[in-house]
Amino acid sequence: MQTSPKTRITRDGIKLYNPEDFAGMHKAGALAARILDDVAALVVVGVTTSALDDFIRLEVEAAGATSATIGYKGYQHASCISINHVVCHGIPGEKKLKDGDIVNIDVTVIVDGWFGDTSRMYVAGKLSRKTERLIQVTHDALFKGIDQVKPGNTFGDIGHAIQSFVEAQRMSVVRDFCGHGLGQVFHAPPNVLHYGRAGTGPVLEEGMFFTIEPMVNLGRPETKVLADDWTAVTRDKSLSAQFEHSVGVTAEGVEIFTNSPAGKYHPTWG
Numbered sequence: 001m002q003t004s005p006k007t008r009i010t011r012d013g014i015k016l017y018n019p020e021d022f023a024g025m026h027k028a029g030a031l032a033a034r035i036l037d038d039v040a041a042l043v044v045v046g047v048t049t050s051a052l053d054d055f056i057r058l059e060v061e062a063a064g065a066t067s068a069t070i071g072y073k074g075y076q077h078a079s080c081i082s083i084n085h086v087v088c089h090g091i092p093g094e095k096k097l098k099d100g101d102i103v104n105i106d107v108t109v110i111v112d113g114w115f116g117d118t119s120r121m122y123v124a125g126k127l128s129r130k131t132e133r134l135i136q137v138t139h140d141a142l143f144k145g146i147d148q149v150k151p152g153n154t155f156g157d158i159g160h161a162i163q164s165f166v167e168a169q170r171m172s173v174v175r176d177f178c179g180h181g182l183g184q185v186f187h188a189p190p191n192v193l194h195y196g197r198a199g200t201g202p203v204l205e206e207g208m209f210f211t212i213e214p215m216v217n218l219g220r221p222e223t224k225v226l227a228d229d230w231t232a233v234t235r236d237k238s239l240s241a242q243f244e245h246s247v248g249v250t251a252e253g254v255e256i257f258t259n260s261p262a263g264k265y266h267p268t269w270g
Helices: 019-042 049-062 129-146 155-168
Strands: 080-083 086-088 102-111 114-123 179-181 188-192 209-212 215-217 223-225 232-234 240-242 245-249 254-256
Touching: 019 049, 019 102, 019 114, 019 245, 019 254, 049 080, 049 102, 086 102, 086 215, 086 240, 102 129, 102 240, 114 129, 114 240, 114 245, 129 155, 129 209, 129 215, 129 240, 129 245, 155 188, 188 209
Parallel strands: none
Antiparallel strands: 080 086, 080 102, 086 232, 102 114, 179 188, 179 209, 209 245, 215 240, 223 232, 245 254
Protein backbone atom coordinates (compact mmCIF):
# COMPACT_ATOMS: atom_id res chain seq x y z
CA MET A 1 0.00 0.00 0.00
CA GLN A 2 1.33 3.43 -0.89
CA THR A 3 0.53 6.75 0.69
CA SER A 4 -0.75 9.44 -1.64
CA PRO A 5 1.46 12.16 -3.15
CA LYS A 6 0.05 14.62 -0.59
CA THR A 7 2.26 13.07 2.11
CA ARG A 8 4.87 15.57 3.26
CA ILE A 9 7.76 15.89 5.69
CA THR A 10 8.02 18.61 8.35
CA ARG A 11 11.21 20.61 8.82
CA ASP A 12 11.98 18.29 11.75
CA GLY A 13 11.93 15.31 9.39
CA ILE A 14 8.58 13.96 10.60
CA LYS A 15 6.27 12.45 7.97
CA LEU A 16 2.68 13.68 7.90
CA TYR A 17 0.29 10.99 6.75
CA ASN A 18 -3.11 11.53 5.15
CA PRO A 19 -6.58 10.92 6.64
CA GLU A 20 -7.02 7.78 4.53
CA ASP A 21 -3.81 6.33 6.00
CA PHE A 22 -5.34 6.04 9.47
CA ALA A 23 -7.32 2.96 8.37
CA GLY A 24 -4.14 1.01 7.64
CA MET A 25 -2.67 1.89 11.02
CA HIS A 26 -5.88 0.87 12.79
CA LYS A 27 -5.82 -2.51 11.04
CA ALA A 28 -2.18 -3.21 11.95
CA GLY A 29 -2.63 -1.92 15.48
CA ALA A 30 -5.74 -4.00 16.04
CA LEU A 31 -3.93 -7.20 15.10
CA ALA A 32 -1.00 -6.48 17.41
CA ALA A 33 -3.42 -5.68 20.23
CA ARG A 34 -5.51 -8.80 19.62
CA ILE A 35 -2.42 -10.99 19.79
CA LEU A 36 -1.53 -9.45 23.15
CA ASP A 37 -5.12 -10.10 24.26
CA ASP A 38 -4.83 -13.76 23.25
CA VAL A 39 -1.46 -14.38 24.91
CA ALA A 40 -2.75 -13.10 28.27
CA ALA A 41 -4.20 -16.47 29.33
CA LEU A 42 -0.82 -18.15 28.75
CA VAL A 43 1.14 -15.88 31.12
CA VAL A 44 1.15 -18.23 34.10
CA VAL A 45 3.65 -19.61 36.58
CA GLY A 46 5.90 -22.20 34.90
CA VAL A 47 5.50 -21.11 31.29
CA THR A 48 8.68 -20.32 29.37
CA THR A 49 9.08 -17.05 27.53
CA SER A 50 9.98 -19.03 24.39
CA ALA A 51 6.57 -20.74 24.57
CA LEU A 52 4.89 -17.34 24.72
CA ASP A 53 6.94 -16.17 21.74
CA ASP A 54 6.10 -19.31 19.75
CA PHE A 55 2.40 -18.63 20.32
CA ILE A 56 2.80 -15.03 19.16
CA ARG A 57 4.73 -16.05 16.04
CA LEU A 58 2.04 -18.55 15.06
CA GLU A 59 -0.70 -15.95 15.65
CA VAL A 60 1.07 -13.48 13.36
CA GLU A 61 1.44 -16.14 10.67
CA ALA A 62 -2.18 -17.28 11.01
CA ALA A 63 -3.33 -13.71 10.43
CA GLY A 64 -1.35 -13.53 7.20
CA ALA A 65 0.77 -10.75 8.65
CA THR A 66 4.53 -10.33 9.10
CA SER A 67 6.50 -9.97 12.31
CA ALA A 68 8.50 -6.74 12.19
CA THR A 69 11.04 -8.02 14.72
CA ILE A 70 12.06 -11.34 13.15
CA GLY A 71 15.21 -10.49 11.22
CA TYR A 72 15.34 -6.90 12.48
CA LYS A 73 19.04 -6.18 13.09
CA GLY A 74 19.55 -9.91 13.49
CA TYR A 75 16.80 -10.41 16.08
CA GLN A 76 15.09 -13.78 15.68
CA HIS A 77 11.88 -13.60 17.72
CA ALA A 78 8.32 -12.35 17.20
CA SER A 79 8.27 -10.49 20.51
CA CYS A 80 10.40 -8.95 23.21
CA ILE A 81 9.59 -10.33 26.66
CA SER A 82 11.00 -8.40 29.61
CA ILE A 83 10.70 -9.73 33.17
CA ASN A 84 10.98 -7.81 36.48
CA HIS A 85 14.15 -5.65 36.31
CA VAL A 86 14.48 -6.04 32.52
CA VAL A 87 13.50 -2.65 31.12
CA CYS A 88 13.00 -3.64 27.48
CA HIS A 89 14.19 -5.89 24.64
CA GLY A 90 14.23 -9.08 26.71
CA ILE A 91 14.93 -12.10 24.48
CA PRO A 92 12.52 -15.06 24.75
CA GLY A 93 14.17 -18.24 26.03
CA GLU A 94 13.81 -21.19 28.36
CA LYS A 95 13.38 -19.12 31.52
CA LYS A 96 10.19 -20.13 33.37
CA LEU A 97 7.98 -17.50 34.97
CA LYS A 98 7.79 -17.58 38.76
CA ASP A 99 4.96 -16.52 41.04
CA GLY A 100 4.81 -12.74 41.19
CA ASP A 101 6.91 -12.09 38.10
CA ILE A 102 5.83 -9.03 36.14
CA VAL A 103 6.24 -9.28 32.40
CA ASN A 104 6.20 -6.83 29.51
CA ILE A 105 5.39 -8.33 26.11
CA ASP A 106 6.10 -6.14 23.07
CA VAL A 107 4.81 -7.07 19.61
CA THR A 108 5.09 -5.33 16.25
CA VAL A 109 3.32 -6.62 13.15
CA ILE A 110 3.19 -5.50 9.53
CA VAL A 111 -0.21 -5.58 7.81
CA ASP A 112 -0.47 -4.38 4.21
CA GLY A 113 2.72 -2.39 4.71
CA TRP A 114 1.60 -0.68 7.93
CA PHE A 115 3.29 -1.24 11.31
CA GLY A 116 1.34 -1.91 14.50
CA ASP A 117 3.52 -1.64 17.62
CA THR A 118 2.30 -2.13 21.19
CA SER A 119 3.30 -3.58 24.54
CA ARG A 120 1.66 -4.15 27.87
CA MET A 121 2.26 -5.61 31.31
CA TYR A 122 1.23 -9.04 32.60
CA VAL A 123 1.73 -10.86 35.90
CA ALA A 124 2.34 -14.54 36.57
CA GLY A 125 0.58 -15.63 39.74
CA LYS A 126 -0.15 -13.13 42.48
CA LEU A 127 0.50 -9.42 42.01
CA SER A 128 2.18 -7.83 45.03
CA ARG A 129 1.08 -4.42 46.26
CA LYS A 130 4.43 -2.90 45.27
CA THR A 131 4.33 -4.22 41.74
CA GLU A 132 0.66 -3.39 41.35
CA ARG A 133 1.44 0.25 42.15
CA LEU A 134 4.37 0.32 39.70
CA ILE A 135 2.19 -1.07 36.92
CA GLN A 136 -0.65 1.35 37.68
CA VAL A 137 1.66 4.38 37.71
CA THR A 138 3.21 3.31 34.40
CA HIS A 139 -0.20 2.76 32.81
CA ASP A 140 -1.43 6.13 34.05
CA ALA A 141 1.78 7.81 32.86
CA LEU A 142 1.21 6.57 29.32
CA PHE A 143 -2.24 8.12 29.28
CA LYS A 144 -0.94 11.36 30.79
CA GLY A 145 1.28 11.52 27.71
CA ILE A 146 -1.49 10.58 25.30
CA ASP A 147 -3.67 13.32 26.79
CA GLN A 148 -1.14 15.86 25.49
CA VAL A 149 -1.41 14.68 21.88
CA LYS A 150 -3.19 17.32 19.81
CA PRO A 151 -2.18 19.79 17.11
CA GLY A 152 -0.28 22.77 18.50
CA ASN A 153 1.16 20.98 21.52
CA THR A 154 4.80 19.86 21.49
CA PHE A 155 6.61 16.60 22.09
CA GLY A 156 8.07 18.27 25.17
CA ASP A 157 4.52 18.52 26.53
CA ILE A 158 4.20 14.72 26.24
CA GLY A 159 7.49 14.07 28.01
CA HIS A 160 6.85 16.63 30.72
CA ALA A 161 3.41 15.20 31.51
CA ILE A 162 4.86 11.71 31.91
CA GLN A 163 7.95 12.72 33.88
CA SER A 164 6.20 15.06 36.30
CA PHE A 165 3.52 12.47 37.07
CA VAL A 166 5.96 9.59 37.58
CA GLU A 167 8.39 11.53 39.74
CA ALA A 168 5.54 12.76 41.93
CA GLN A 169 4.96 9.06 42.69
CA ARG A 170 8.63 8.70 43.78
CA MET A 171 9.50 6.58 40.76
CA SER A 172 11.79 7.34 37.80
CA VAL A 173 11.46 7.52 34.02
CA VAL A 174 14.02 5.70 31.87
CA ARG A 175 15.89 8.12 29.61
CA ASP A 176 17.95 5.68 27.54
CA PHE A 177 14.99 4.50 25.41
CA CYS A 178 12.13 6.40 23.83
CA GLY A 179 9.12 6.22 21.58
CA HIS A 180 9.45 6.71 17.83
CA GLY A 181 7.71 7.61 14.63
CA LEU A 182 6.25 4.77 12.58
CA GLY A 183 3.77 4.14 9.80
CA GLN A 184 5.11 2.35 6.74
CA VAL A 185 8.45 1.99 8.53
CA PHE A 186 9.31 0.50 11.94
CA HIS A 187 11.32 3.42 13.30
CA ALA A 188 11.36 6.99 12.00
CA PRO A 189 11.58 10.54 13.37
CA PRO A 190 10.70 11.81 15.87
CA ASN A 191 12.25 10.40 19.02
CA VAL A 192 9.43 10.60 21.56
CA LEU A 193 11.08 11.29 24.91
CA HIS A 194 9.22 10.42 28.09
CA TYR A 195 10.75 13.33 29.99
CA GLY A 196 11.39 16.97 29.17
CA ARG A 197 10.18 20.55 29.40
CA ALA A 198 6.71 21.66 28.39
CA GLY A 199 6.60 23.77 25.25
CA THR A 200 9.84 22.38 23.78
CA GLY A 201 10.54 20.13 20.82
CA PRO A 202 8.71 19.76 17.50
CA VAL A 203 5.11 20.91 17.32
CA LEU A 204 2.49 18.20 16.89
CA GLU A 205 0.66 18.30 13.56
CA GLU A 206 -2.25 16.37 12.12
CA GLY A 207 -1.06 13.20 10.37
CA MET A 208 1.88 12.35 12.64
CA PHE A 209 2.08 8.67 13.66
CA PHE A 210 4.28 7.61 16.59
CA THR A 211 4.55 5.46 19.70
CA ILE A 212 4.47 6.55 23.32
CA GLU A 213 6.00 3.85 25.52
CA PRO A 214 7.23 5.04 28.93
CA MET A 215 9.46 2.76 30.97
CA VAL A 216 9.15 3.42 34.71
CA ASN A 217 11.51 2.13 37.42
CA LEU A 218 10.87 1.73 41.13
CA GLY A 219 14.48 2.81 41.68
CA ARG A 220 16.84 4.99 39.69
CA PRO A 221 16.43 5.58 35.93
CA GLU A 222 19.83 4.30 34.76
CA THR A 223 19.97 1.19 32.58
CA LYS A 224 22.63 -1.04 31.05
CA VAL A 225 22.53 -3.37 28.05
CA LEU A 226 23.74 -6.93 28.63
CA ALA A 227 26.32 -8.81 26.57
CA ASP A 228 23.64 -10.09 24.16
CA ASP A 229 23.39 -6.49 22.87
CA TRP A 230 19.61 -6.48 23.33
CA THR A 231 18.51 -6.99 26.92
CA ALA A 232 18.34 -3.71 28.86
CA VAL A 233 18.14 -3.90 32.66
CA THR A 234 17.96 -1.42 35.52
CA ARG A 235 21.42 -0.74 36.88
CA ASP A 236 20.19 -0.93 40.47
CA LYS A 237 18.15 -4.11 39.78
CA SER A 238 14.92 -2.31 40.69
CA LEU A 239 11.68 -3.43 39.06
CA SER A 240 10.64 -1.80 35.79
CA ALA A 241 7.35 -1.61 33.88
CA GLN A 242 6.27 -0.36 30.45
CA PHE A 243 3.13 0.21 28.41
CA GLU A 244 3.10 1.23 24.74
CA HIS A 245 0.50 2.50 22.31
CA SER A 246 0.80 3.58 18.68
CA VAL A 247 -1.11 6.80 18.07
CA GLY A 248 -1.97 9.26 15.33
CA VAL A 249 -2.57 13.00 15.58
CA THR A 250 -5.98 14.08 14.27
CA ALA A 251 -7.44 17.53 13.72
CA GLU A 252 -9.28 17.18 17.03
CA GLY A 253 -6.62 15.38 19.06
CA VAL A 254 -5.49 11.76 19.00
CA GLU A 255 -6.49 8.29 17.84
CA ILE A 256 -5.03 5.20 19.52
CA PHE A 257 -4.33 2.48 16.97
CA THR A 258 -3.53 -0.31 19.45
CA ASN A 259 -6.51 -0.38 21.81
CA SER A 260 -7.24 -3.85 23.22
CA PRO A 261 -10.25 -5.34 21.37
CA ALA A 262 -11.18 -7.26 24.54
CA GLY A 263 -10.39 -4.54 27.05
CA LYS A 264 -7.39 -6.50 28.42
CA TYR A 265 -4.79 -3.75 28.20
CA HIS A 266 -4.29 -3.58 31.99
CA PRO A 267 -3.19 -6.80 33.75
CA THR A 268 -5.98 -6.57 36.34
CA TRP A 269 -8.60 -6.72 33.55
CA GLY A 270 -9.75 -10.12 34.86
